[in-house]
Amino acid sequence: GAVVSQHPSWVICKSGTSVKIECRSLDFQATTMFWYRQFPKQSLMLMATSNEGSKATYEQGVEKDKFLINHASLTLSTLTVTSAHPEDSSFYICSAPPTGVQETQYFGPGTRLLVL
């Protein structure tokens, strides 16, 4: 099946720093990618929809100025957590549906962020 990669898989940072997470579709193009966040023992919550060549669409309650999303190509979306704080510590997962096949989403392996 299709492969989605994320980098880094783990990141530990100090409070107040910014962290960039990359999501790549390795063998297909994705005009849309999705960013989720999962706190312990909770479900995946959609944060935003990343659209290639245009602005991301953020879910209610997600600060667009804090979680910057860039979808510069058909295979790469980045999520930057700006001025990270301990409450941002979570498991961040991206997914990508092959173009035109929205029902099929391939998840990246996730990035675990710990903010000290």
Add this chain to the structure above:
Amino acid sequence: QKEVEQNSGPLSVPEGAIASLNCTYSDRVSQSFFWYRQYSGKSPELIMSIYSNGDKEDGRFTAQLNKASQYVSLLIRDSQPSDSATYLCAILYSTLTFGKGTMLLVSP
């Protein structure tokens, strides 16, 4: 508010038994339903998708959908310890909406 409800569990079954996982949803418009398996510390992996009423079988897994009752379930036959994981029900509205998941524990 579109909701997907699952019993958090844990659901404990002995090896070889049938595990039954249930999910209810709030929006009658939904047409696409999914079951994902998530091991601890890992991202979800798709097990089954189902789009029409009735049963859909794939190996040891059977998904069941009843749109009138707004209910979707997953049966796992001959459960194995390696099936121990959290099972997430997901409904596709404009985007995927996930339930909180049911933890399944299969004891040897």
